[in-house]
Amino acid sequence: MRGKAYVHWKAWQEAYADLLPQEFLQKTYTLERCQDWAFRYPERIFVALENDQVVGFSCYGQSMSEDLENAGELYALYVLADVYGQKVGYRLLQAALEKMQDYDRVCLWVLEGNARAISFYEKVGFRFDGVSKQVHLGQERTEYRMILEK
8 A cells, every 4th residue: 555655645746746836745745644545545446566566546436426326436546657658547547447337427526737637538538527626735726527428
């Protein structure tokens, strides 16, 4: 779980460096916090290894969106910047989608401005459904829901 926690923390530092306040990333979204989450929520996770080191992970389950019936949710998909473009994220996503095959649809939430993630999810068929929510990540930010209909 330590490897997963490191990827979680490092991926946030890399992917959100230009999207979130540095003070939040450095003082609030710490490695220790990610380690706590990793040990508290160890289920429904896939990890990607390279040279016996965790380089990415996905986490999935039933959708937490009350307005969606029979829906799965991709809770998290993070990979280290060092493996961008090597299909690590794609394989982790496919593994999670396979486990959620009994759902009619799968949703996820993406942070406004996260162009790399939005492009990735659109390439595999996710589309915005018009639902958004405010989240506090050092400042008020907007996340948008994307849906993959099966």
